[in-house]
Amino acid sequence: MILLRNATDNDIVNNLRTRYINNTIYSYISDVLISVNPYEPIHGLYSHEQVDIYKNRYFNEVPPHLYAIAEKAYRNLQRESGSGKTEACKEILKYVSIVSGNDEDVLRVKNIISESNPLLEAFGNAKTTRNDNSSRFGKYFEIMFDSIGKPLGGEITIYLLEKSRICNVPKGERSFHIFYQMIRGIDSKIKDALGILNIEEYYFLNHSNCDSISGVNDAERFQTTVRAMTSMGIDQENQLRIFKYLSAILLLGNLQFSENGTSTKVINRKHLLKCASLLNIDETLLEGAMTKRIIYAEGRPIETLHNSIQAKNTRDALAKLIYERVFHFVLKNVNNAMKCSDFDLTIDILDIYGFEVFESNSFEQLISNYVNEKLQNIFSDMVIKSEIDEYEEEGVPHSTGNHVSNKPICELIDGNNPPGIMALLDSICAYSSAEDSYEADKKFLEALSTINNKNFSKRSNSFIVEHYAGPVSYNGFSFTEKNKDSLSRDVISCIQSTNDNLLYRFFPDNTDSKKRPPTASAKIRKSIDELIQSISIRETHYIRCIKPNETKQPRQLDLKKALHQVKYLGLLENVKLRRNGYCYRDSFAEFFNKYRVLFRNTVDWSGSIEQGALAILSDCDIPSTEYFIGKSKIFLKSPASVAVLDELMDRYYHSKATIIARAFRRYQFKKYLQSLKAKALDVLRDKKQRRRNSVCREYRGDYLDFFNNAQLLEIMQPYKHEGGVFFADHFKRPKAKLFKSEPAMARLQGIITQKAIYFISRSKVKERFCLSIYKRIPFSQLDCVILSNLPDNWMCIKILDDCAIFCQSEHKVEFLTILDDLYKKEIGGDLHILFSNDYEYEYKKKKFKKVEFITDYTNRHRESVIQSTKTFNFQITVSKGLSYEQVCEIAKKSFSKLTSSQKSHNSSFGLALGSLGNCPKLPVVVEPIANALPPPLPKTKPIVIDSDDQIKLPIIEQPPTIVESNQNDDPIDENQPTRLLVLYDYHAALEDELTLKDGDVVNLIKMNSDGWGLGEIVDPGDRKKVGFFPLNYCVDENSFLNFYSNSDTLQ
Incomplete structure (x- = not known):
């Protein structure tokens, strides 16, 4: 997009929209890939054939694609939820998996990498209003390779698991997939043993009023998850324990509390007993951990009662902590399965959920948006830094322009001097551990009033941060409770009293430690600093993902939404940065x-x-x-300079493809015609006499030079879907004239396609001769074709429910043979051919003419003569021809010669009305000839770029293809002559040179070391037959045919 003539946000959006509605979802800004979620599968986009296109190719040689980024990394993902980041990650992993070998150990690692995705998605993904499979955690995937690029293992680090989704699921969304999969897919006996209820009976799942995803079968997904757990080394015993813990978490959500001033109790004891049983904890200890708390005053323990709200908060915190420890246990097994201690290189992939703005935003959204601010900051800084570093390394004078950094916003959130939002929050949490969370939140909001930053504004119970993506308002209440992110020592001690060894290992916390546990914001800042440090020392490749609309509809791009994303992603700034230099x-x-x-x-x-x-x-x-x-x-x-070069390349390859396509069509069609020539005897059988030159005549198919006739091409354009032209020739149709014995001849042009016969007439319209379709005869309307028994060129084509056409053609046998073959393929039966020397046909509606054929024995070589009788019928006199036996004998000799030396003609043949769309480039058959001196080609006229960046392109001629030279000037074996196919016209400059035409076939007699050869044109016409010619105007026929007989090449 740096080549856009005008660089504005709207131009970028319009460019993305134009490409998107044409299913082109990838674009480049220099080496940054822009991806727009298609919301539908695009056929072939991620196929193995597509992998082959990008494998071992330079970044700028192939169209924009995820595989180009993966290939470049093998020789960073962040953006808005629902924009396609997770799917992009999976396709990058797939690409690396395909191109990195197939050894046994390599395949093992690949299988682990591929199977880890559904497992982590089950425990870490959820349905949101924006995305049915939204990642609710950040994933940093490190793939480890040896020195030659074979994957040895990997390691996954997670960030920002959305634990709050366990107990607070927004309306219209779901909790993590694993809960629904387990309830719907687990075996009924295990389900009863674990006390698993229906989804609507769990408060943690039913309060969002959404429990299913359209088109997703949770029971089937559960089986996939279980298989993935097994692959990761989690045995059946530990799988059962995990399901016990998940069931206990859901039962915790059903616990309700009552208080009477002196005590707080669990109301629904049945759920408490089952939950304690699943966790192997005494139910009294579990209830006490949630309803009481022990604080220490001057070293003495004092028991305090929780009210029902505090008990509920403790219950939720316990459920979230157990789920977090289960998730980390699953992740640990995934990492153990991929563990590798000795590696040389890594490719790291970051997939993290993006910028979020809801109607009510809280602590979770601030953390998520803070992480995105940090990633945006390093993206911006590293792109600019890489640009400056490249300029300085190459000695290029440069100016980076005015770069707008979001660093002040990052410092607003994580700064220490002056203290930012997180520092103030940690300070309040440190000195209000025993206070009610409501009072702590009020103090936090009061502390925020001390912040003086242009990107921050304070409201009564909320505050607004001007993020790089836009302003976001945060509700300040519940910040302190969520930031503490720790359970009291009493709850930890309660969990540690379990008889379940695995659950005990989940909580190795030292309850005797006097050290204050780190807050959630402190943990986030530490992990993000480590992530940024890791990214900054690596060569980075960026994919910026764009969500086209909110309705998940394919090929619909909401311009307003796209414009907003283009602005906050800073795409215009990135374009300008490249264009400034x-x-x-x-x-x-x-x-x-x-x-x-x-x-x-x-x-x-x-x-x-x-x-x-x-x-x-x-x-x-x-x-x-x-x-x-x-x-x-x-x-x-200038973009115009690049456009000049690219336009010339397009024209070069188009002209080459046209030459190759034409030559290949010609070769295929000649093969087809030669195969039909042997069938001509079967078409006519012994019913018709023949002339000698008719039997030996070479089939050409195209006698109208169809592909060089602009009027014919135009008039047949609407019928190009009929598979192309197989025969084209001149026809004559007789018209009886009053008082004249010899009828006038009306000229027609006849064409056969795969489905019909066309007769085209020529008439004068406004002082200009124009062509028009006289009659189109679909094969389904053909009644029969009538011929005489004599060696004439006349035939009558009878049509169902229409008048017949009585006409003459010099190539009637070729016409009938091709028509018979195509008729069989299209209709399925034989063409009805009749033979009679006396018949009548309907030339106008309900008007008939009679045709009579008479043998003239006086002159054997006389052409047929047609005369009009007094009754306006036709009488045709024909000399006697060859018998069927004579024809067979001549044909046998003719075919024998044809096999040893197949003749050719330089006319234009073809099997299609249009050129091949994507014809492959002809390979170099042999190395170029040293010191070859072929005739000079015309030089290219210069290209001009005017002051308005308008490109004026020259007409360019292509360099010739080289044919192998015989360095020792040895004569060619005449018994097996080398046949060369001529690709370019060449006009002889000296008397001993040959004039060549595109499509000629030359038998090579001798090759010289100077790039010239002595040869014989197979079918020269009126040109010189034997002489010298430039070898680099030809290609070896066998190499040409071998190359194009390869099905992969044709595809």
Whole structure:
């Protein structure tokens, strides 16, 4: 997008929208990938064929794609919820998995990596209003490789697990997937043993009024999760324990409390007993841990009672802590399964849920948005730093412009001097441990009044932070309670009294320690600092994900929402940063190798790569002010300069593809016609006499030069879906004239496609001759074709419910043979061919003409003569022809010659009305000939870039393809001559040279070391037959055919 003519936020959005509605979801800003969630599967987008396209390819050689980023990393993800970050992560892992080998140990690691995804998604993902599979934790995946790129193992670190979702699920959303999977998928006997109830009976699950996801079967997903647990080394015993703990967590949510002034009790004892049983804890201890608290005053313990609200808060905290420890246990097993201590290289993938703004925002949203602020800050700083470092390393003068940093916002939240929001929160929590949370929150809100920052404003019970993504209002109440993130020693001691060994290991906490436990904000700051430090020492690749709409509809991009994301992602700033300096840069070698084919002097370049690159720029006539030559790279300033080169490359490959497509169609069609020629005897059988030249005639198919006839191409364009043209020829139709014995001849052009016959007439309209379709005859309407028994060229095509066409064609046998073959393929039966020397046909509605054929024995070589009788019927006189036996004998000899030396013709053949859309590039068959001196090709006219960056392109001719040379000037074996296919026209300059036409076939007699050869044109017409010709205008026919018989190449 740095090549956009105008760089504004709206231009970026419009560009994204145009690509998105055409299912092109990836775009680049330099080396930053922009991804828009398609909300539907795109066929082939992540197929193995797509992997092959990007494997071992340079970043700028292939279209934007996740695989290009993965490939570049193998030789960072953050954004709005629902924008497609998690799916992008999985596809990157898939790509690395495919390209990194298939050894037994490698396959084991790949399977563990792939199976870890559904397991972690079950425990860490949930349905939200924005995303049915939203990651509710951040994941930093480190994949470890040896020195040659084989994966050896991995390690996953998690951040920001949304524990509050256990006890507080927003309306219309779900808790973590594992709860619903377990309830719906676990075996009924285990379900009864664990006391698992229905979803609607659990308060933690039913208060959001959402328990299912459209199109998702939780029971089936549960089986997938269990298989993944087994793969990660979690045995059945520990799996059962995990399900016990999950059941206990849900039962904790059902506990209700009552208070009478002197005590607080659990109301529903049944749930308490079952919960204590599942945790292997005495129910009295469990109830006391939630309803009482022991505080120490001057070293003496004092028991204080909780009110019902405090008891509920303790219950919720216990449920959240148990779930967090279960999640870490699962993660530990995943890491143990991938454990690797000896590795050389790593690829790290960060997937973390993005910026969040809700109607009511609390502590969790502040933490999430703070993390995104830090990631945005390092993204911005590292992109600018990498740009400056590259300029300085290459010696390029530069100006980075005015960079707007979000560092003041980060300091507003995590600063210590002056104290930021988190520092003030920790201070309040440290000195109000015994206070009611409501009083602590009031003190926190009062402390916030001391902050003086332009990105912060205080309200009565809330505060507003101006994030880089926009302003967010936070409700200040419950901040202190959530920040403490710890249970009292009494609750920890209660859990540690369990007889369940695994649960006991979950809580190794030292309850005798006098040290104050770290707060949630302190933990987050520490882990994020470690993450940022890890990112800053690595080579980073960024993917910025965009959510197109809120309704999850494919190919619908909400311009307002997209514009908002483009602004807070800073995409325009990134574009401007690149455009302030040089919008394109590449190494000398990559630049030269990419564009060298454009000009003849650089195709066989023998100088330095740097000089070759400069020669390309010079031949393109790009001014020196438009580029800068660094120490190892070329830098282009204007998008127009890059567009010049890319346009020339497009035209180069298009012209090459056109040549190859035409040659290949010609070859395929000639093979088809030759196969039909042997069938011609079966079509006519012994019913019709033939002339000698008719039997030996070469089939060409196209006698109208169809692909070079603009009017024919235009008139047949609406019928291009019918599979292409198989036959095209001139026809004559007789018209009886009054008082004249010889009828006039009306000319028609006849064309056969896969589905119909077309007759095209020529008429004069307003002083201009125009073509029009005289009659279209679908194969389904063909009644029969009538021929005489004599060797004439006349035939009558009868049509169901329409008038017949009586006409003459010099190539009637070829016409009938092709028609018969296509008719069988389309209709399924044989074409009805009748033979008669006396028949009538309907030439107008209910008007008939009679045709009579008479044999003339006086002149054997006389052409047929047609005369009109007094009754306006036709009488045709024909000389006697060859019998069926004579025809078979001649045909046998003709086919024998054809096998040893297949003839060719330089006419334009083809099997399609349009050119091939994506014809592959012809490979170099052999190495170029040393010191070859082929005839010079016309030079390219210079390219001009005017003051308005408008590109004026030249007409360019392509360099020739090289054919192998015989270095010893040895003659070719005449018994097995080498056949060469001519790709370009060449006009002889000397008397001993051959004039070549595109499509000729030449038998090579001798090859010289100077790049010329002595050869014989197979079908020269009126041209010189034997002479010298340039070898680099041809390609070896066998190599050409072998290459294009490969199905992968054709695809």
